[in-house]
Amino acid sequence: MQPSHASSHRQADLLLVAVTLLAAAGWIFSRETVAGLSPLVFMALRFTSAGIILALLDYRALHQLDRSQWQAALRIGLLFGIAMIFWVTGLKLTTHVGIGAFLTCLGLVFVPVISLLFGDRPSLHVYFALPLALAGLACLSLDSDFHLGVAEACFLMATFILALMFILSSRAAARIPAMPLTAIQMLVTGLLTAIASLIFEDWDLQQPPAIWGWFFASLLISTCLRYLWQTRALGMTLPSHSAIIMILEPVWTAILAALWLNEQMSALQLGGCGLIFISMLVNRWPALRLWLKAMQQTPP
Numbered sequence: 001m002q003p004s005h006a007s008s009h010r011q012a013d014l015l016l017v018a019v020t021l022l023a024a025a026g027w028i029f030s031r032e033t034v035a036g037l038s039p040l041v042f043m044a045l046r047f048t049s050a051g052i053i054l055a056l057l058d059y060r061a062l063h064q065l066d067r068s069q070w071q072a073a074l075r076i077g078l079l080f081g082i083a084m085i086f087w088v089t090g091l092k093l094t095t096h097v098g099i100g101a102f103l104t105c106l107g108l109v110f111v112p113v114i115s116l117l118f119g120d121r122p123s124l125h126v127y128f129a130l131p132l133a134l135a136g137l138a139c140l141s142l143d144s145d146f147h148l149g150v151a152e153a154c155f156l157m158a159t160f161i162l163a164l165m166f167i168l169s170s171r172a173a174a175r176i177p178a179m180p181l182t183a184i185q186m187l188v189t190g191l192l193t194a195i196a197s198l199i200f201e202d203w204d205l206q207q208p209p210a211i212w213g214w215f216f217a218s219l220l221i222s223t224c225l226r227y228l229w230q231t232r233a234l235g236m237t238l239p240s241h242s243a244i245i246m247i248l249e250p251v252w253t254a255i256l257a258a259l260w261l262n263e264q265m266s267a268l269q270l271g272g273c274g275l276i277f278i279s280m281l282v283n284r285w286p287a288l289r290l291w292l293k294a295m296q297q298t299p300p
Contacts, residue, residue, distance in 0.1 A: 012236035016245040019230045024252030026222025027097055028260050029214050030088070036211035038204065039088040040197030045215070047084070048190030050223040054183035061180040072172045073181050076165055077188025083161035084189055085196055090154030098263050101253035102272075103155040105246065106137050107163030115167050125283050132279035133247055139272030166234075170242065173235030182231045186223070247276050 033042050055062060065073070087104060094100045112122040112130065172181060197203070234242055251273045257263040 012233045012242065013245060015229050015233035015236075016242050017248065019226055019233065020246060020248040021252055022222050022226035022229070023249045024101070024256050026218055026226060027091075027101055027253045028256050029218035029222055030091055031097055031261070032214040033211060033218055034088065034092050036207040037215065038197065038201040039092045040085065040193050040201050041203055041205075042215065042218075043084050043088050044190055044194035044197050046190070046219050046223055047081075047186045047193060049219050050227070051183050051185075051187030051190055053224055054179055054186060054228065058177075058179040058183070061177050062183065065176065065180055069172075069176050070184070072168070073176060073184035074188060076169050076172060076181070077185040078192070079161055079165040079168070080185055081189035081192030083158045083165060085193060086154045086158040086161070088193075090151045090158065093149075093151035093154070095151075096257075096263060097261060098250065098254035098257045098269075100151065100155050101250035101257075102137055103152060104159050104162070105250045106156075107159035107166070111163055111166055114163055118167055118171065120167075123286070125285050129279040129283035132275050132282060136272040136275030136279060137247070137250070139268050139275060166246075169231065170234040173231050178228055178232040178235065182227050185231075186227065245280060247280070251276060 030042070037045075090100055090104075091097070112120070112126045115122070169181075169185075254263070254269065254273070
């Protein structure tokens with residue numbers, strides 16, 4: 001691996017770790033927001049506002065996109081919008097936010113396998129890491145209190161759609177600037193959820209200040225900043241590599257849910273977190289070995 005490529009992959013890895021932290025915080029922000037706002041109304045306001053903000057920050061880049069770039073961005077936005085309808089419905093109905101996060105991220109484990117259909121050739125380390133990651137997620141989500149209800153079914157539907165969107169977004173991010181790609185994705189998602197909310201929900205915007213505080217935290221931190229960083233990072237590395245890092249999201253979410261929502265983590269779930277960390281180390285072992293070697297050669 002050339003130095004510039006190694007540096008790019010390290011930067012992408014750090015960005016993706018930060019993305020998982022912001023995403024985990026987003027579960028808490030969103031859960032608190034839907035305690036007041038209707039789920040689809042929340043999604044419509046959140047993603048439409050985020051799309052407008054990002055579009056205004058770099059509106060010239062939108063005009064510079066060609067037809068094929070617009071089509072790719074619109075497809076990604078369509079998939080993401082459908083996934084978010086299922087996701088927020090599951091979030092509203094679930095009694096365990098941590099398990100919801102594990103189920104939603106389960107699709108990332110299979111991204112390297114699905115990406116074979118798109119011509120990606122993951123390294124051998126990915127296939128060693130996959131069973132460990134899958135076993136870790138099984139420990140996290142299939143605990144003794146787990147049952148498959150409407151909320152869990154919604155999370156699983158979102159999972160399958162997000163896995164496909166993840167691959168398409170990685171491919172598009174390599175040829176479309178992060179800001180316009182993210183803006184279009186947000187705007188399409190906001191439009192889809194707005195249409196769904198007009199059909200299925202009442203728009204009650206008379207909410208206490210605390211609910212709007214959680215909404216703006218979700219909008220600015222876990223939407224604008226999170227998806228901008230995620231899109232940029234996905235364009236800097238292979239989806240098979242980034243997928244394993246993104247599995248950190250349910251780990252951080254479970255920790256935050258335990259601290260903020262008083263959700264309990266069993267010994268089995270803690271063991272699952274350990275397996276996920278091991279799978280990440282296995283997946284990124286070549287880069288980790290180079291980093292360790294460089295650290296040993298660095299003078300004190």
